[in-house]
Amino acid sequence: MAQTEKLHIVLFPWLAFGHMIPYLKFAKLIAQKGHRVSFLCPPRNIDRLPKIPPNLTPLINFVKLPLPHVENLPDNAESTVDLPLDKMQYLNKAYDMLQEPVAEFLRTSAPDWVLYDYAPYWVGSISASLGIKTAFFSVSTAAALSFLGPSSVLKGETDDYRKTLEDFTVPPKWIPFPTTLAFRYFEIHRMVESDQTLSNTYNGVTELYRFGAAPENCDILAIRSCLEYEPEYIQLLQNIHGKPVLPVGLFPPSEDDNGDETETWRTMKEWLDKQEKGSVVYVSFGTEAKLKQEEITAVALGLEHSQLPFFWVLRTHSGSAATGLSQLPEGFEERTKGRGVMWNTWVPQLKILAHDSVGGYLAHSGWSSVIESVHFQKPMILLTFVSDQGLNARILEEKKLGYSIPRNEQDGSFSSNAVADSLKLVMIEDEGKIYREKVKEMSGLFADKDKQDWYLDNFLDYLKSHAASK
Structure with a gap:
């Protein structure tokens, strides 16, 4: 694809507002550069998101994907804030049932790239079968993803040496430099106690598995971060997953966010x-x-x-x-x-x-x-x-x-x-x-908007130069 051509990019976030809001910010930044964005999300969530500035509405298409009916999932529950923890499994189940509607949308719209969250790890393989390039876009830092470790460990293909809660209170062995990066005991204990551990199984798949399969099934990793903040972790993440890791900037607040x-x-x-x-x-x-x-x-x-x-x-x-x-x-x-x-x-x-x-x-x-x-x-x-x-x-x-x-x-x-x-x-x-x-x-x-602009341009240039030819 020529560097001057405009892209069509699909964004597909997990159903938590801490994920949907950064994905929406990214959509607006991409649209400001003149590219088309399709934002896939259930209808009620879209209605609750901040409104798009009028000048960007022609470039951002909100694709409303109704969640399939799942027993024990309330009709109006479309995000994590709508549910107590013991009902979260039903939201995951409904979300995973969107695979066919998402595949159908990708088949008919033929985007250049799909940017997806950790939870819909299955988007990577669906897109690959259609010849569409993908990026796993993480709203977490490179440090947090590095702490989780390689895909083989997260998916259970390689034994994770971390067996006890105490094992998560020290930096993992794959971090080769001095750091305090680890959970404190009460933090990891609370996650277990409140049923929020990454090892919980939702719809037959653990959260850890999703975090392992999402980067494994994509072409590149995109991180809401910058080299000036965590250079060692961005490099480490690239080493861990063996594929390009592109920081896309921090999405600093702008006037229309206010x-x-x-x-x-x-x-x-x-x-x-x-x-x-x-x-x-x-x-x-x-x-x-x-x-x-x-x-x-x-x-x-x-x-x-x-x-x-x-x-x-x-x-x-x-x-x-x-x-x-x-x-x-x-x-x-x-x-x-x-x-x-x-x-x-x-x-x-x-x-x-x-x-x-x-x-x-x-x-x-x-x-x-x-x-x-x-x-x-x-x-x-x-x-x-x-x-x-x-x-x-x-x-x-x-x-x-x-x-x-x-x-x-x-x-x-x-x-x-x-x-x-x-x-x-x-x-x-x-x-x-x-x-x-x-x-x-x-x-x-x-707060450096020029730096943000540089990261965004660098990322979009990469997408243009590596988009599949149609």
């Missing part, structure tokens, strides 16, 4: 404007983490004891995922009235993080939130809960971009004093000055 000016934001801004510069703690733990009652209590009392102003987004999960309202400590809201804001629905996170009064982010270390936090020069105070958050936290700790709240190594419990002390350390005290300085240093990279 959403329109609304009455809700004006209310928030009015409160933030009254606070001192750098004094406010922004608190949000993403869409997937479900905090235990004792954790909510410790966070609340920690915020109270810190005496710092705070803006806390404490979401309640909707639909069949609801497990009852979480209880704040008695009298907490009265005692912190004026100093703290509680919010239980969607917020314009980018606008909040960009505000001068926000001086720190009490976060879960999900990769998208990390990118936004560093972009806006906000050091992180970390509380990890699920999936790759612990692995992200180790790298953030190494780079002094985030500080993890001290926790009991066995059960992950933490005290309100630990929360208060950690917040003050990172945001106020001299001892924590390094976190405030390091995040400012790194923000230049994370």
Whole structure:
């Protein structure tokens, strides 16, 4: 294909908003370069995604793929936030039943490339049979994927020497350089306890198997990362899988990500404007983490004891995922009235993080939130809960971009004093000055739109030069 020709690229994410949102950002970046994108997703999820700018709507085609009916899967459940953990297996089953509709779409539309997530590992072999090139596009870092290891290990074809939970609390033997990259005991234990381990079997296939087959069945790996942030892991990932690994940049926030000016934001801004510069703690733990009652209590009392102003987004999960309202400590809201804001629905996170009064982010270390936090020069105070958050936290700790709240190594419990002390350390005290300085240093990279443009152009040039001839 000539370098000047325009591509048709299909994007197919897993049904978690932490995956769908980065895939949508990638779709917009690709479309801004004049290429056509088909975004495959169930209808209700598409309706819940942020709206596309009018100038890009001709280039992004949302292909609504209704999930097949599966017993025990509620009719309106199309994403992980719609379900409790014990129903997740049914979402996986319905998702895997999309193989024929996806194959039919690929047959009739004949795209140049398909970019797919870890869960639909089967897209690689379907596309290969149709002569279509593929990339496994990971929304996780190269470090997190490197920790998982080779496809042969993940698929169970080669024995994994890691047999106990303790084995996952040290760096794996295939990482040849010094690192702290590993889970802490309570992180891997919680994943087992809450039925979120990668070894769980959904629809007859383990999550580990999917993570092994996805990169094995593709032509290249695409990573939402950059060489300046994790060069050693990008090279290691290429060595592990024996195929090209292309960083596609960090997708830094842009103007249209911020959403329109609304009455809700004006209310928030009015409160933030009254606070001192750098004094406010922004608190949000993403869409997937479900905090235990004792954790909510410790966070609340920690915020109270810190005496710092705070803006806390404490979401309640909707639909069949609801497990009852979480209880704040008695009298907490009265005692912190004026100093703290509680919010239980969607917020314009980018606008909040960009505000001068926000001086720190009490976060879960999900990769998208990390990118936004560093972009806006906000050091992180970390509380990890699920999936790759612990692995992200180790790298953030190494780079002094985030500080993890001290926790009991066995059960992950933490005290309100630990929360208060950690917040003050990172945001106020001299001892924590390094976190405030390091995040400012790194923000230049994370906010560099020219660098992002270079990574995107480099990736698209590769796709053009390696597209199958039609």
